[in-house]
Amino acid sequence: MRLKGKTAIITGVGAGIGEAIALRFAEEGAHLVLNDIQENAGEKTRDKVEKLGAKAALVVADISQESGARSIAAAAMQAFGAIDILVNNAADFTSKSVENAEPADWQKVLGVNIIGTAMVSKFAIEHMKARGGAIVNMASMSSIIAQRDFATYNASKGGILTMTKCMALDLAQHKIRVNSICPGCIFTSASVREIERMGLTFEQWRDKVAPMHMLGRLGEPREVANAALFLASDEASFITAAHLVVDGGYTAW
Ligand SMILES: NC(=O)c1ccc[n+]([C@@H]2O[C@H](COP(=O)([O-])OP(=O)(O)OC[C@H]3O[C@@H](n4cnc5c(N)ncnc54)[C@H](O)[C@@H]3O)[C@@H](O)[C@H]2O)c1
Known part of the structure; x- marks a missing residue:
């Protein structure tokens, strides 16, 4: 069990890749702090990980709100007394060209993908510094290529790649590794x-x-979850500031 005894926060667990990461981490023995903005979806995933034998706390919160981001780290400390791993997976998918996007579109997508990721990290890092750990940010193949009418989403995901490298530099002194994953179409x-x-x-x-x-x-959600597990585990102990492309070759030709 690669995460035995570790506490992992995962955002956006109510569906897709976040749900798959929660299940994969549960199989590997982690205690889980699960977040989603949708209560029902979050509860379904919590039930599934508990069936696998994992201890889990659910935090229903919008990560784009400072109070929501703060409540996730607080719940983790209350339930398990430590935070070892953070997976910033939740995202907004607003996709428009610069020509068509209104300020509200930019605020929505950047509010969740950049500010939400940063705020959840900020409040978790406070507690992770005590014993080090790993942060995995969900970027995208959209972080590194152009796609028609996707400027808002791709800009937010490009920002995650650069923010990941800056976080890795700032947090190396605290033995916190920070990496991102760039999935293809899942x-x-x-x-x-x-x-x-x-x-x-x-x-x-x-x-x-x-x-x-x-x-x-x-791709399948579990194929991305396997990459998240690797980066979060001690097997990736000398990997930081990296992005792992999990795109079946999409961006390479
Ligand atoms: N599906 C793909 O093809 C693909 C490709 C590349 C990257 N990604 C990235 O993978 C991650 C997961 O994508 P997915 O396809 O599983 O998405 P999804 O929409 O299927 O699931 C996302 C989950 O996040 C939750 N969520 C959304 N906004 C939230 C908020 N403000 N606060 C808390 N929870 C919130 C949703 O309720 C949902 O349960 C995202 O970061 C996405 O950008 C996905």
Whole structure:
């Protein structure tokens, strides 16, 4: 068990990649502090990890609000008395070109993806400094490439890559490693919303998107969760300020 006895905070666990990370970490023995803005979705994931034998606390909170971000670290300390791992996974998916985006669109996407990630980290770091640990920020292949009509989302995800490197530099002295993951297209509830937005059927969308990956298919949430587990575990003890691309080759050709 690679995370036995460790306490891990994971944001955005109510669906998709966050849920898969919660399940994967539970299998590896972690105590879990689960966050989502949606109560029902968060409760479903909490029930699933508890069935795997993990101890879990659920914090229903919006990470873009300072009080919400603060409540996550506070709940972790109350439930388990320590924080070893933080996975900043929750995200807003507002995707518009610069031409079409209003200030409210930028505020929404940057409020969750940049400010929310930063605030959850800020309040967790206070407690992680005591014994070191690992932070994993969910970036995206969208952090490193252009995609049509995606300027708002891609700018936020590009910011996560650079923020990760700055965090790694600032926190190295406290033995906290900070890395990010850049997934390709992973089929989740976010994909379902994107398919609806594009007015396509699932099959039409899959046949368009899958061949863009060298491996010729979409990724699965568990494949990203495995990368998060590696970066959060002691197996990645000399890795910090890095981004791990988990995109089936999408960005390399
Ligand atoms: N799905 C993909 O193809 C893909 C690709 C690259 C990167 N990512 C990244 O992976 C992460 C997870 O994506 P997903 O596809 O699983 O998304 P998803 O929409 O399926 O799930 C995200 C979860 O986060 C929660 N959430 C949203 N805003 C929140 C907030 N303000 N506070 C707390 N919780 C909030 C939602 O309620 C939801 O349960 C995101 O950071 C996303 O940018 C996803």
